[in-house]
Every structure is written in structure tokens, then in C-alpha cells.
Amino acid sequence: MSESVVSVSDLTRRFGATTALASVNLSMPRGAVYGLVGANGAGKTTLIKHILGLLRAQSGSVRVFGLDPVADPVGVLSRIGYLSEENDLPGWMRVAELTRYSRAFNPGWDDGYAEELLQAFALDPTAKIKNLSRGQKARAGLLIALAYRPELLVLDEPSSGLDPIVRRDILGAVIRTIAHEGRTVLFSSHLLEEVEQVADHVTMIHRGTIALSAPLDEIRESHRVGDRVPSLDEIFVAHVGTLAASGPDA
Amino acid sequence: MRSAGLAIAWEFRHRHRWGLIAIAGYLIVLASVKLLILGARQPIHLDTPASFGFVVVVPLTATFTYFLAVFSFGLAGDLAARQSIYPARMFTLPVTTAALAGWPMLYGSAAMTALWLATRLVALWPSGVHVPLIWPALLAAALVAWTQALTWMPYPLPGLRVIVTVLWLAVIDTVVLLALQYRAPEAVMLAILAPQVPLAFLVARAAVARARRGDVPDWRGAFGRLGPVASVLPSRRRHFRSAERAQAWFEWRRHGWTLPALVGILLPFELALLFASGNSPAFVFVILLGVLLTPPFMAVFVAPAVGKSNPYVRDSYGVTPFIATRPMTGAALIAAKLKATIRSTLAAWLLVLVAIPLALHLSGTGPMVIDRVRRFTAVVGAPHAIVIGLLGLAGFMASTWKRLVQSLYIGLTGRRRLVKAGVFLTLAFLVALGPIAQWVTDHPAVQAALWNGFPWILGVLICFKMCAAAWVATRLYRGRVLSDRTLVIGAAWWCVTVLALYAVLAWLFFTPFFPRYLLGLVAILAVPLARLSAAPLALARSRHR
Numbered sequence: 001m002s003e004s005v006v007s008v009s010d011l012t013r014r015f016g017a018t019t020a021l022a023s024v025n026l027s028m029p030r031g032a033v034y035g036l037v038g039a040n041g042a043g044k045t046t047l048i049k050h051i052l053g054l055l056r057a058q059s060g061s062v063r064v065f066g067l068d069p070v071a072d073p074v075g076v077l078s079r080i081g082y083l084s085e086e087n088d089l090p091g092w093m094r095v096a097e098l099t100r101y102s103r104a105f106n107p108g109w110d111d112g113y114a115e116e117l118l119q120a121f122a123l124d125p126t127a128k129i130k131n132l133s134r135g136q137k138a139r140a141g142l143l144i145a146l147a148y149r150p151e152l153l154v155l156d157e158p159s160s161g162l163d164p165i166v167r168r169d170i171l172g173a174v175i176r177t178i179a180h181e182g183r184t185v186l187f188s189s190h191l192l193e194e195v196e197q198v199a200d201h202v203t204m205i206h207r208g209t210i211a212l213s214a215p216l217d218e219i220r221e222s223h224r225v226g227d228r229v230p231s232l233d234e235i236f237v238a239h240v241g242t243l244a245a246s247g248p249d250a
Numbered sequence: 251m252r253s254a255g256l257a258i259a260w261e262f263r264h265r266h267r268w269g270l271i272a273i274a275g276y277l278i279v280l281a282s283v284k285l286l287i288l289g290a291r292q293p294i295h296l297d298t299p300a301s302f303g304f305v306v307v308v309p310l311t312a313t314f315t316y317f318l319a320v321f322s323f324g325l326a327g328d329l330a331a332r333q334s335i336y337p338a339r340m341f342t343l344p345v346t347t348a349a350l351a352g353w354p355m356l357y358g359s360a361a362m363t364a365l366w367l368a369t370r371l372v373a374l375w376p377s378g379v380h381v382p383l384i385w386p387a388l389l390a391a392a393l394v395a396w397t398q399a400l401t402w403m404p405y406p407l408p409g410l411r412v413i414v415t416v417l418w419l420a421v422i423d424t425v426v427l428l429a430l431q432y433r434a435p436e437a438v439m440l441a442i443l444a445p446q447v448p449l450a451f452l453v454a455r456a457a458v459a460r461a462r463r464g465d466v467p468d469w470r471g472a473f474g475r476l477g478p479v480a481s482v483l484p485s486r487r488r489h490f491r492s493a494e495r496a497q498a499w500f501e502w503r504r505h506g507w508t509l510p511a512l513v514g515i516l517l518p519f520e521l522a523l524l525f526a527s528g529n530s531p532a533f534v535f536v537i538l539l540g541v542l543l544t545p546p547f548m549a550v551f552v553a554p555a556v557g558k559s560n561p562y563v564r565d566s567y568g569v570t571p572f573i574a575t576r577p578m579t580g581a582a583l584i585a586a587k588l589k590a591t592i593r594s595t596l597a598a599w600l601l602v603l604v605a606i607p608l609a610l611h612l613s614g615t616g617p618m619v620i621d622r623v624r625r626f627t628a629v630v631g632a633p634h635a636i637v638i639g640l641l642g643l644a645g646f647m648a649s650t651w652k653r654l655v656q657s658l659y660i661g662l663t664g665r666r667r668l669v670k671a672g673v674f675l676t677l678a679f680l681v682a683l684g685p686i687a688q689w690v691t692d693h694p695a696v697q698a699a700l701w702n703g704f705p706w707i708l709g710v711l712i713c714f715k716m717c718a719a720a721w722v723a724t725r726l727y728r729g730r731v732l733s734d735r736t737l738v739i740g741a742a743w744w745c746v747t748v749l750a751l752y753a754v755l756a757w758l759f760f761t762p763f764f765p766r767y768l769l770g771l772v773a774i775l776a777v778p779l780a781r782l783s784a785a786p787l788a789l790a791r792s793r794h795r
Contacts, residue, residue, distance in 0.1 A: 054794065077577035082571075086571060101496050101499070
């Protein structure tokens with residue numbers, strides 16, 4: 001648990017006059033399930049894009065596996081499985097083509113595991129991605145993110161707008177990933193009850209700054225009122241001072 | 251807003267205000283030139299192609315196309331999709347289907363009519379040339395109305411929308427051209443065109459009604475059965491041997507077929523002219539030249555798609571997160587694009603090289619062409635003739651590929667305005683090329699000045715090219731976008747290619763009319779350097795913003 005998979009220090013990012021991230025510091029130990037929570041526009045996706053190297057740090061530094069993701073995209077991305085909220089899988093591909101294509105990029109691709117996931121997610125290999133429902137697209141994205149057993153699984157609002165069955169699949173994927181020793185998960189969501197189910201460390205981000213970052217048990221314990229342990233939802237509202245997290249669109 | 255009609259009008263006006271301001275600005279400038287500079291009584295001469303092209307054809311055609319796209323909602327819709335391109339968000343408005351179809355059609359028709367009247371008034375008046383007033387305005391309104399009706403219709407197959415719309419507009423154009431050919435009086439023209447807008451409205455209302463209730467026919471089942479059959483073929487089941495091969499496959503599937511498909515669509519129409527050539531050698535060779543110029547010409551229009559992240563979706567510029575998160579270097583991603591463009595070029599030329607002999611044989615013009623080739627061979631000698639033929643072919647192919655890749659860096663920046671400005675400038679250049687060429691042809695003094703200054707013009711262009719290349723190379727090196735080895739190998743390949751081209755040109759144009767240094771300058775300019783090497787830089791900036 002001592003080695004940091006992701007290390008972010010003093011990261012600041014501005015888009016014009018808007019400060020998306022302000023001096024963010026984060027250190028993710030290996031083998032942890034990290035829950036990144038915050039309202040829409042809080043800076044979760046911006047932070048994840050820096051970790052993936054899709055955004056260049058304007059000030060501060062980002063290191064993933066000790067590497068700069070912008071300078072060494074191959075070294076970093078070949079060890080990361082990524083599923084985004086946008087889910088921009090190429091619509092013209094068939095599911096079988098998507099797995100065949102994704103397999104080429106990852107030497108550690110496990111054909112047996114991919115087949116197992118294909119069956120579990122009930123995906124038709126001959127179906128075109130653009131003809132899949134939103135939930136099936138999320139499952140297809142999850143399949144190619146998991147099938148090579150990445151060292152770091154990054155899920156950016158993966159269950160946003162999806163039905164409970166797909167959300168259960170996603171949580172199952174997180175649990176399967178951490179079942180393999182030494183693998184790490186970064187799970188961004190505004191559905192706090194989901195984060196509460198799987199995360200062992202929670203970081204609350206609000207208006208580009210880290211409002212709270214600690215192990216989940218520690219957070220619960222420090223917010224205990226008598227015998228009652230508040231939910232993460234209540235803790236979030238108490239810290240961020242908004243009801244933004246209570247609705248599904250928050 | 252007091253009514254749905256006003257709200258829809260506001261949306262058109264607000265979303266496209268900059269385009270409308272540009273058109274209004276053009277008309278004001280044109281009116282000022284006519285009234286203040288040329289004087290009210292001095293006409294703009296329409297008897298020269300240059301002035302007609304600059305003043306009338308270019309702005310009218312550009313604005314006409316723009317209005318077609320704006321009022322059919324084509325700028326925001328997916329033309330290739332089966333679903334209607336009418337914005338689905340408007341289906342939930344509490345207005346009738348007739349209003350949804352009618353208001354945009356009314357505004358489109360009014361805009362087209364106003365465009366024609368303004369153009370006629372400002373650009374043609376007082377030229378003294380008789381230009382009809384009513385029926386061209388009706389034609390313009392009919393074209394936009396039918397475009398709206400046919401693009402709003404849901405279709406059973408992807409891509410069918412474009413085919414149906416183009417064919418129907420071509421039918422209307424053909425009817426009008428035939429009527430003009432037979433000198434139909436104005437009353438006949440009006441009788442043909444006046445019912446078009448009401449008819450188009452009825453079709454549009456039915457189309458929007460279908461789209462509104464989600465009634466999208468689907469014939470894909472008939473073709474879908476081929477999918478599983480194709481997927482069991484060995485080539486589709488085999489794994490890719492490397493990430494580079496997988497990415498090259500991805501790029502080929504994404505936009506590789508576009509150029510061969512477009513060339514394949516045009517070729518039959520061009521080669522059909524051979525059957526009407528009457529064995530006139532000049533006409534036959536003009537047709538063949540046109541066919542040979544088709545791939546490089548079409549490549550200009552395909553090139554913007556190569557840089558797009560999704561050729562089927564508008565405004566999808568730069569790199570999508572899916573591609574950006576591929577564990578590949580920027581150079582490898584660019585290499586995959588270049589490989590796909592090479593394959594695309596070869597496929598397009600394969601079609602041309604198969605179609606030309608076939609058409610010559612079927613049209614009976616083959617013996618005449620063979621006879622001319624034999625005469626040419628007798629004059630220059632067989633080795634020269636073969637080499638010239640092969641070099642010509644290689645030149646056409648290289649030109650096609652160059653056009654596909656030279657604007658790659660613009661699309662990869664992901665900057666929507668830059669991409670659109672690039673497309674606009676290319677179109678403006680193509681439209682202006684004809685009048686400028688005509689102007690140069692008509693003025694011997696200009697030709698002499700151009701010929702005398704030719705080396706200087708080339709010199710200045712080379713200075714620009716080398717400065718741009720140096721700037722790009724410095725950025726590539728400092729940003730560690732490409733390795734030192736790749737940069738050195740790339741520069742060495744460029745030098746070798748330039749020298750080889752120079753040697754070929756020197757051998758081919760062994761004449762005192764072309765000084766050697768001039769051939770050297772041409773070779774330096776012909777081989778892509780700055781714009782091609784800017785592609786990895788643009789990709790890096792788009793991938794890691």
C-alpha cells in the first residue's frame with residue numbers, strides 16, 4: 001500500500017477565467033479503491049483527464065506509475081483501463097471488431113476473461129456499437145477496459161444515467177478488479193451510495209479544490225453523532241454545503 | 251416571443267448571425283462599390299468571365315449552399331443517418347406539425363428569394379443584360395423547400411437521404427435546363443416552378459409527422475444478414491499482429507473508402523462521355539484528362555474528413571478520448587493515418603486504371619487512342635514514352651495523396667473555426683481559380699510579368715516553406731513530440747525525394763527553356779514538408795491540451 005500509483009501535486013488548471021482545479025494534491029496508493037465525488041463541474045473529469053494525459057498540467061505535476069502521462073502516453077495508457085461517461089466508442093464497429101481492435105493494444109489481453117465478460121454482459125458480437133442501448137455501450141466499454149486486467153482502472157462517472165442492472169455490472173467490475181492483488185481503481189461518481197459500497201478512500205472535490213480526502217472508515221468515524229453514523233451523502237452535503245449531490249443530475 | 255413562428259425565426263437568426271452579417275456586409279460593400287466607385291451609370295461588365303465569377307457566381311453559389319444547410323438544419327444533423335435531421339428537441343414543442351414544417355420552409359424560401367432579388371439588383375443592375383426576375387427566385391425557393399422536405403424525411407437505409415435528395419434536385423434542375431434549352435416563355439417557367447413549394451410543404455409535413463411519431467422504416471435487416479456471414483471470414487477473425495496494424499485498419503475503415511467511393515461514383519458519368527465523343531481525338535483526350543484529374547480533385551474534398559475524429563458526425567474535430575487514450579505515440583497515430591491515405595489513393599487509382607481501358611474498349615475509342623500513343627512513341631522513342639507515362643501516373647497519384655494529407659494538421663488541431671476557415675479558403679481558392687486564370691490568359695502583359703518573376707515567386711514560396719518547416723521542427727524537437735531519430739530520418743527522406751524529383755525533372759525537361767535551378771525550386775516546392783510535419787505537432791496539442 002505504500003507505493004503511489006497516482007501522484008498529483010499542486011495541480012492548477014484554468015479554462016479562460018474559470019479555475020477548474022486549484023492547487024490539487026492527491027496520492028493514490030496501490031491496491032486502493034479511490035472514490036472521487038463532487039457535484040457537476042466540481043473538477044472530477046478535469047482531474048481524471050490530467051491523470052490520463054488528455055490535459056497538460058498548466059502548473060504543478062502529475063505522475064502515474066512514476067511517469068508523466070503527457071510525455072510517455074504509451075507507458076501510462078498501456079497500464080490503464082478507462083471508461084468514460086461520454087462513452088465515445090466508434091459506432092461503426094461491431095462488438096467483435098471492438099474487442100479485436102482493443103486486443104492489439106494490450107499484450108496482457110486475456111481472451112478467456114474477455115469471452116467471460118462478453119457472456120456475462122450478454123453482448124452480441126455481431127451487433128454494431130451504434131445500435132446498442134446506452135447500457136450495452138457502457139458494458140462494451142467496460143469489457144475493453146477490463147479484459148487486459150489493467151493495473152489502474154479509471155471510471156469517470158460510468159453509471160451516470162444508466163439503469164440499476166448496468167450499475168450493478170459496473171460495481172461488480174470494480175470488485176472483480178480489486179480482487180486481483182495490487183490493482184487500483186479510481187471511481188468518479190456523484191451517486192454517493194455507489195461510492196460508499198466499494199470505495200475504501202474518498203476524495204471530495206468542490207469548485208476545483210479538495211474539500212476532504214481520507215479513508216472512508218475514518219470519514220464515517222469522524223462524523224459520527226452519538227451512535228448514528230451519517231451516510232456519505234450527508235457528509236458530502238455537510239462539507240460542500242449544497243444539496244447538489246442529492247439528485248441524480250447533481 | 252409572441253408566437254412559435256417568431257421563436258423559430260429568432261433561432262435561425264441568432265444561431266447564424268455571423269453568417270448573415272457576412273452576407274449583408276458583402277451586399278453593402280458591393281452596393282458601395284457600384285454606387286460610389288463605378289458610378290450609378292457605369293455597369294459592371296458581365297461579358298468577362300472574371301467579373302461575372304467574382305461578383306455573381308461566387309457569392310451567390312456560396313450563399314445558396316449556406317442557406318440550404320441552414321434552413322434544412324443540415325449544419326446540426328447527421329445526413330447519413332436514417333433518422334430525420336429535423337431537430338428532435340422541437341418535436342415536443344406545443345405546435346402543430348404543419349407549423350414545424352411550415353415556418354422553416356417559409357423562412358428558407360423567403361431567404362432564397364431575397365438572395366436572388368438582392369443579387370440581381372446589386373450585381374446585375376444596370377448591366378443592360380436581360381435577367382429574369384421571378385422564375386429564378388421561384389427556382390431557388392423550390393430547391394431549398396425540396397431540400398428541407400427530403401432531408402427531414404426518415405429513411406430506411408443509412409445514406410439514402412443524400413442519394414434521394416441529390417437525385418430529386420438534379421431532376422428539378424434538368425427540367426428547368428430543358429425548358430431553357432427549348433426557350434420556354436416565362437409563363438411556362440412559372441407554371442413549372444410555382445407549384446413546387448406547396449408540393450414540397452406537403453411532403454415536408456408528412457416527413458416531420460413521421461419523424462415526430464418515431465416512425466423510422468428499417469431495411470437494414472436484409473443487409474444485416476450479411477454481417478454474421480462476413481464476420482466468419484478468416485480475415486475478420488484473425489487478430490492484429492500489432493497495435494500499428496490495428497490502428498491502420500481503424501483509419502482505413504473510418505475514412506479510407508471515401509475517396510475510392512467518390513471517384514467510383516463520378517467515373518461512369520465522365521467515361522460515358524466517350525460514347526458521345528464522335529471519335530474526336532481532342533474531345534477524347536480532354537475527357538481522359540478530366541478522368542485523370544478526378545482523384546486529385548476529389549481528394550481536396552475528402553481531405554477534411556481525414557482529420558476529423560468522426561467523418562459521419564459534424565463538428566467532431568481533433569481527437570476523441572477513445573483515440574487519445576490508445577497506448578500509442580502521436581507519431582504512430584499519424585503513421586496509421588498516412589498508411590490509410592496511401593491505401594485510399596491506390597484504391598482510387600486502381601478504379602481509374604481499370605475503368606479507362608474498359609471504357610475505351612466499349613466506346614470504340616480505344617484504337618484511336620492507341621494510334622495516338624504509337625505516334626507519340628515514334629516521336630520520343632519507346633523508353634522515353636514509357637518513362638513519361640509512368641512518371642505522369644506517379645505524379646497524378648502523388649498529387650492525390652498530397653492533397654489528402656497536406657491539410658491533415660488543420661483537422662488535427664481540433665479547432666472548429668480553423669477547420670471551417672480552411673475549408674472556406676479552399677473553396678474560395680477553387681472558385682477564384684477559373685476567373686484568375688481567365689484574367690491572366692486575357693492579359694499578355696500579366697503573363698510576361700508572371701514569367702519574368704516566376705523564379706522570384708518560387709523563391710519567396712520556398713522561403714515561407716522552409717521558415718515554416720524550421721519552426722515546426724523546432725517545436726517538435728523541444729516538445730519531444732518526435733524522437734531525434736525520427737526527425738533526422740524524416741529530413742533525410744525529404745532531401746532524397748527532392749533530389750530524385752529534381753533528377754527526373756532535369757532528365758524530362760532537358761531544354762534551355764527550363765533552367766536547372768528552376769527545376770530545383772519546383773522539386774523543393776512539390777515535396778510536402780512543413781504542413782505534413784506539422785501534423786504530429788497538431789495532434790500532440792489536441793491530444794494533451
